[in-house]
Amino acid sequence: MPCLSKEQLVALALGLVDESTKPLQAHIDECARCRTKLADTRRLIERLSAAHAKLDGSHAVSRTRLLANLSNAKVAERPSSVWNRRIFKVGNLTMRQRIAAIGIGLSALAAVAIVSMAINSGHQLSAMERMAKELNEVKSYSYKTIEHVTIAQKGKPEPGIVDFSRTVYWRTPGAIREELKIVLNGAVPAGYHRGQAETDIVAICLTDKPGIFIDLLGKTFRRETELRAEDTGSGSLTYPDTLLRAIREGSGKVVRDLGTKTIQGKHAHGYTMQYRNDSDPMEVWIDPQTDLPLEVNSEAKDETTTEVTQLTDFRWDIELDPKLFDTKPPAGYTDITPPCDVKSLAEISAALRLYADLSGGHYPKVDTERVNATFDADAVYAEMLKIAGKDKEHQEIQHVKAGLDWIAKITRNRGNARFDGMHVGPNDKDKILFWWFNGRPEGYQVFYGDLHPKILNKAEAEADIPPRPKIFAEPAEDEQKPTEKP
Amino acid sequence: MEQSSRSDSELVAQTLAGNREAFGELYDRHARIVRAVVAGVSGDWPAVEDMTQECFLRAYRNLAKLRNLEGFRPWVVGIARQVAHERRRSLRRDRHEFQDPRVAEIGSAENSEADVDDHDEFDVVMKNLATLPEQERLAIHAFFLAEKDGGESAELVGLSRSGFYALLQRAVARLAVKLKLSDLEEEKR
Numbered sequence: 001m002p003c004l005s006k007e008q009l010v011a012l013a014l015g016l017v018d019e020s021t022k023p024l025q026a027h028i029d030e031c032a033r034c035r036t037k038l039a040d041t042r043r044l045i046e047r048l049s050a051a052h053a054k055l056d057g058s059h060a061v062s063r064t065r066l067l068a069n070l071s072n073a074k075v076a077e078r079p080s081s082v083w084n085r086r087i088f089k090v091g092n093l094t095m096r097q098r099i100a101a102i103g104i105g106l107s108a109l110a111a112v113a114i115v116s117m118a119i120n121s122g123h124q125l126s127a128m129e130r131m132a133k134e135l136n137e138v139k140s141y142s143y144k145t146i147e148h149v150t151i152a153q154k155g156k157p158e159p160g161i162v163d164f165s166r167t168v169y170w171r172t173p174g175a176i177r178e179e180l181k182i183v184l185n186g187a188v189p190a191g192y193h194r195g196q197a198e199t200d201i202v203a204i205c206l207t208d209k210p211g212i213f214i215d216l217l218g219k220t221f222r223r224e225t226e227l228r229a230e231d232t233g234s235g236s237l238t239y240p241d242t243l244l245r246a247i248r249e250g251s252g253k254v255v256r257d258l259g260t261k262t263i264q265g266k267h268a269h270g271y272t273m274q275y276r277n278d279s280d281p282m283e284v285w286i287d288p289q290t291d292l293p294l295e296v297n298s299e300a301k302d303e304t305t306t307e308v309t310q311l312t313d314f315r316w317d318i319e320l321d322p323k324l325f326d327t328k329p330p331a332g333y334t335d336i337t338p339p340c341d342v343k344s345l346a347e348i349s350a351a352l353r354l355y356a357d358l359s360g361g362h363y364p365k366v367d368t369e370r371v372n373a374t375f376d377a378d379a380v381y382a383e384m385l386k387i388a389g390k391d392k393e394h395q396e397i398q399h400v401k402a403g404l405d406w407i408a409k410i411t412r413n414r415g416n417a418r419f420d421g422m423h424v425g426p427n428d429k430d431k432i433l434f435w436w437f438n439g440r441p442e443g444y445q446v447f448y449g450d451l452h453p454k455i456l457n458k459a460e461a462e463a464d465i466p467p468r469p470k471i472f473a474e475p476a477e478d479e480q481k482p483t484e485k486p
Numbered sequence: 487m488e489q490s491s492r493s494d495s496e497l498v499a500q501t502l503a504g505n506r507e508a509f510g511e512l513y514d515r516h517a518r519i520v521r522a523v524v525a526g527v528s529g530d531w532p533a534v535e536d537m538t539q540e541c542f543l544r545a546y547r548n549l550a551k552l553r554n555l556e557g558f559r560p561w562v563v564g565i566a567r568q569v570a571h572e573r574r575r576s577l578r579r580d581r582h583e584f585q586d587p588r589v590a591e592i593g594s595a596e597n598s599e600a601d602v603d604d605h606d607e608f609d610v611v612m613k614n615l616a617t618l619p620e621q622e623r624l625a626i627h628a629f630f631l632a633e634k635d636g637g638e639s640a641e642l643v644g645l646s647r648s649g650f651y652a653l654l655q656r657a658v659a660r661l662a663v664k665l666k667l668s669d670l671e672e673e674k675r
Binding site: 005006007008009010011013014016040041044045047048049050051052054055056058059062063065066067069070071430431463464 | 493495499506507509510513514517518521534535538539542543546556608611612615626627630631634651652654655656658659660661662663665
């Protein structure tokens with residue numbers, strides 16, 4: 001046998017021995033030159049071990065140093081970019097949450113009122129005071145919001161663009177309709193196309209009977225329980241959202257008087273105001289005839305995102321067509337209201353358990369959060385029949401079809417549900433395999449990897465349920481793609 | 487290092503809630519792998535501990551940005567790569583060519599014997615190790631810092647276990663040659 005290569009010597013020195021290295025060892029016993037080289041290599045390994053151990057030995061000291069330095073460091077707050085506030089929130093929003101979000105403009109308006117009350121400028125104070133009074137007395141309204149959001153993207157010269165158009169109708173006491181459409185533009189990632197509607201929904205929420213959430217893209221609807229005061233941003237059914245709360249709690253200042261201009265044929269007086277000290281200024285244009293707003297414009301920026309927002313087409317104290325609040329679903333739409341009864345949950349669990357048994361320890365390899373991914377109950381069912389062959393009673397598989405159908409139905413409500421058999425398996429007792437918003441105060445129904453169910457409240461869900469991945473990848477400093485491969 | 491049964495996501499959540507000791511546990515769990523990455527990618531062994539501190543401080547400051555709380559490990563490894571690359575760039579800027587000056591000193595006939603004697607054997611090994619290709623450096627550091635756990639090291643380097651061992655053998659063999667050359671240079675002097 002020829003003398004050993006350097007690599008073979010290293011293998012022996014590292015103790016990487018198996019059947020194939022036995023002849024090498026035999027050669028070493030016979031060859032003095034190789035024995036010397038092996039001894040040298042072993043010394044090198046020892047030196048490497050010692051050098052690394054030295055570093056490891058200083059761990060405790062380094063740990064103490066790190067913890068001491070933490071007192072000078074501050075955990076940054078969760079980014080509050082427009083993107084986070086809007087599209088993902090909107091994507092994840094339940095109808096109630098959407099309703100709470102509706103009043104962004106109005107709360108800002110209310111804040112204008114407070115602001116003006118807080119300053120000692122006769123003219124502005126008077127106009128703002130009057131607006132606050134009028135805002136508190138309106139019995140119905142509608143307005144439109146147009147938002148244009150530009151997001152700088154990691155590694156791409158062209159930004160991603162998200163256009164929101166939202167129309168809101170509100171009628172006292174607590175009947176709300178929101179129509180929301182979100183369109184993607186700019187440099188859209190793979191799987192999307194420019195001009196694609198990412199969201200197109202109608203949400204109707206009432207105090208005296210269940211509401212409805214209609215997904216015009218998915219042609220589905222789900223029932224929602226009655227609107228409660230605590231579901232609105234303000235805690236008030238008469239004045240939902242943050243309007244009254246903002247009036248009570250708001251602070252800020254009028255930055256400047258913008259003079260007058262004509263909006264939709266009406267004479268308007270404008271003010272630039274700052275909602276909070278750290279907020280971006282916004283323009284508020286008021287109709288002196290009614291003391292109510294005609295238009296609000298704002299522009300917000302952070303490191304990666306620019307948001308231009310306009311609230312317009314305000315109509316106050318109007319007769320709203322009762323059909324706007326009709327909760328009858330459109331013809332041909334599928335009811336995807338999720339289950340909450342024990343039987344249905346057991347069906348879901350049984351279906352997944354049987355699948356895992358048949359497949360040898362995994363769930364259907366689907367992550368419904370991925371672009372264009374769906375849970376196809378029929379395909380999974382067919383796969384189970386195929387895997388089972390003669391070993392399993394087909395009847396048993398037929399029994400669990402209902403559970404598969406539930407999963408398919410629930411996950412059609414994208415943003416409010418996720419099944420992730422791609423990354424979670426039967427041994428992952430701490431990882432969430434399947435969750436959905438159950439439309440009830442308690443919040444979220446969850447199945448972990450080992451199929452034990454749990455209901456999470458909003459706070460628990462926020463902690464445990466991974467947020468939806470962003471469509472546009474913002475270049476966030478220090479935040480790396482989660483991969484360990486170089 | 488005794489480690490609790492709490493998951494990474496729990497420790498991240500507790501850190502965000504203001505529990506710094508929870509972050510200390512995250513440090514206990516992942517400092518080794520971070521050291522391996524910063525050492526392997528930057529090649530700057532003497533700065534490993536400082537870079538590791540920097541990685542964890544950045545992770546702490548940006549913890550709220552972590553979307554998948556269970557993904558702390560790959561996230562902090564990503565930060566480690568960034569810190570190490572910054573270090574390399576900084577060294578390049580300073581020296582135009584990335585080469586640890588202390589390695590050059592060893593190989594330079596102009597250096598006195600006394601200078602060479604000042605370096606202990608660990609330093610000699612590490613300085614020569616710094617001249618290996620990045621992937622080979624990473625393999626060696628990962629293997630020895632991960633307590634010779636081939637599986638963990640292979641995962642970090644992104645190779646199969648057998649592929650990793652082949653890389654490791656190649657790396658150590660190359661290092662052995664370099665050290666031998668270094669010895670010869672020393673003998674010449």
